[in-house]
Amino acid sequence: MAKLDLGELGRVGVTLDVRADGGHLDDAALLEKLGYSTIWIAGGQLATLDPLRDVVRATDAIPVGSAIIPVQRYAAQDVIAFRRDLEVTAPGRLITGLGGAHGARPLRTMNAYLDSLDSFDAADPPVPAGARMLSALGPRMLELSRDRAAGAVPLLVTPEYTAQARETLGEQPTLAVMEYVVLERDPRLARDTVREPIRFLTRVGGYAQNLRRMGFTDEDIAVTSDRLLDGLVAWGDIDAVAARVRRHLDAGADQVVLVVQPTDPDAVLHGEWRALAEALLA
Structure with a gap:
C-alpha cells in the first residue's frame, strides 16, 4: 500500500480538454489561478503524452494527472522515459494515472x-x-489500486459506489472520483448534453459491468436512460452540483474531479469554471 507522493490532493480537481489551437495552455493557467487542486487530462486525448508535459510547463505548481494513460497503447518504457524527463524540470508535478486494460483479462x-x-x-x-x-x-481492480498504486480514479460512479470503494481501499489510499457536471436547470437539455459521451463510455471496457453492480439495469445501459444519467451526473444549478460533490466527499472521496460539459459544444468553459470555483473552493 502506497501513499500518494504529492500528499493530499485537495478536494476539487478539474479536467481539461486539449485544444488544437493550444488554447488549453492558457486554460490550464486560469484553472490554477482559480484555485483548483489538480488538472487532469483525459486519456482519449493523449495521441501522445506531450499534452501532459505542456500543461505542466504552462502552470507553476498545480499537479497534473493523466486520466488515464491507456496501458495497451503506451509501453511501460515510454511512460518511464516520459516521467523521468519531466522529473528533471518539474519534479513531483505528474500524477501517472493508468488504465485502459481492456480485453479478457484486464487484471x-x-x-x-x-x-x-x-x-x-x-x-x-x-x-x-x-x-x-x-x-x-471493480473490486479486484480497486484492491490492485490499494496494493500496487497510490489509489484509484474511477469514472461514472455514484456516491454509493464511492462509499464502497473507500471501504475496499481503506483509509490511506487516495480516491479521486471523476464526476460529470452540467450547469443547466432544464432536465432535458442537461441530460442530452451528456447522453452521447456517457453512451460511448458504457460500451468501453468494464463500465457496463460496473453500472450493473451499482444497480442499473441492462435497459438503463442500452438506452442511456434518464435514470442512469441522473445517477451518474451532477446537473442543475450551482447548489445542486455542490450538493453532489459533498455527497462524494462525505462518502469517502479525497477529491472530486469535475468533468464539466457545456450545453453548447462550441462554448468555452471559463464561466462555468469560475462559478464552480467560487462555490466549491471558498
Missing part, C-alpha cells in the same frame, strides 16, 4: 504492466507506486 494485463514499471529499476523505480493511480472500477 492480469494491469498487473503485468505494473510489473514492467517496477522491474525496470527496483532500487529507484522511475514510476513508483506513490506516483501512480489506477482507473479502477
Whole structure:
C-alpha cells in the first residue's frame, strides 16, 4: 500500500480538454489561478503524452494527472522515459494515472504492466507506486489500486459506489472520483448534453459491468436512460452540483474531479469554471 507522493490532493480537481489551437495552455493557467487542486487530462486525448508535459510547463505548481494513460497503447518504457524527463524540470508535478486494460483479462494485463514499471529499476523505480493511480472500477481492480498504486480514479460512479470503494481501499489510499457536471436547470437539455459521451463510455471496457453492480439495469445501459444519467451526473444549478460533490466527499472521496460539459459544444468553459470555483473552493 502506497501513499500518494504529492500528499493530499485537495478536494476539487478539474479536467481539461486539449485544444488544437493550444488554447488549453492558457486554460490550464486560469484553472490554477482559480484555485483548483489538480488538472487532469483525459486519456482519449493523449495521441501522445506531450499534452501532459505542456500543461505542466504552462502552470507553476498545480499537479497534473493523466486520466488515464491507456496501458495497451503506451509501453511501460515510454511512460518511464516520459516521467523521468519531466522529473528533471518539474519534479513531483505528474500524477501517472493508468488504465485502459481492456480485453479478457484486464487484471492480469494491469498487473503485468505494473510489473514492467517496477522491474525496470527496483532500487529507484522511475514510476513508483506513490506516483501512480489506477482507473479502477471493480473490486479486484480497486484492491490492485490499494496494493500496487497510490489509489484509484474511477469514472461514472455514484456516491454509493464511492462509499464502497473507500471501504475496499481503506483509509490511506487516495480516491479521486471523476464526476460529470452540467450547469443547466432544464432536465432535458442537461441530460442530452451528456447522453452521447456517457453512451460511448458504457460500451468501453468494464463500465457496463460496473453500472450493473451499482444497480442499473441492462435497459438503463442500452438506452442511456434518464435514470442512469441522473445517477451518474451532477446537473442543475450551482447548489445542486455542490450538493453532489459533498455527497462524494462525505462518502469517502479525497477529491472530486469535475468533468464539466457545456450545453453548447462550441462554448468555452471559463464561466462555468469560475462559478464552480467560487462555490466549491471558498
